[in-house]
Amino acid sequence: MNKLNEYLEQDIWNPKYLFHGSPYEIDILEPRKSTDVQNKENEDNAIFLTSWFINATAYAFRNKLKEMNEHYGFQMNNNGELPAMLFSVENLPDDLYGYVYVFDKTDDMIKDNHEYTTQHRCYHELRPIDVVKVYYKDFADYFSRESLQKSK
Template sequence: MQKPDYLYHGSPKQLEVLKPAQATGFSGAGDNENAVYAVAHYELAVAFALSLTAQSDTAVFSVNTEMNPPIIQLKDTLIDWHKTGYIYRLPSTSFQLIAPDQWVSYTAVRPVEVFKINPMDYKNWITLL
């Protein structure tokens, strides 16, 4: 896959600079890097811009990326429907591809653009398991 000029990172936090942080994913080694994660498509970043709170040890947050828009799958997870989320457009220069449509940067990244999102606009993307 050719590296796009820009990548996207979703977060419920408003940030000036995105710094590497330890990830705790469950889909393999690439989900556990101490890095800034990004995706090539804006729509895929939306799920990560939502303010989510797990309600049990069996809570699930999953994104089915086989469709556009993606399906956000939740189980025992609450969404703060009133909290603005943020999608950061990032220069791709420091990123490397580690999984299909998953990029990481091991150094801090300054966004070139920030988009505010209203979670209510994406309500139809969410499926409860």
């Protein structure tokens, strides 16, 4: 089994690996304040990780889409059910890509208190054991997109 299949097929409720999606190339991840200001629990200085590779791909694409679009909307799903991301944007480039950073799960990566969440936190810097460059076109079936009309 190749590594990507191993990541995709792992048991998200008893994970061997945790993942972090980003549109940027990063050597070492450092704790940061979450940008999800609607969810007070996520306003924490930590590295946010998920046991669900598909969820990490959604985060790998989301911020790049925000940079490319004046109008957008996103809803992320952290409970392991599809679609992993509901979103609406004006522009979705054919070559959209991002990165999923892979980490061995350790005891200092703390799962959030909600029963059905794949989200974990880590409070110190992390160096990934693997980095997977992901293309939106390869994962589009895991998301639900609503097109917005381009602004005039």
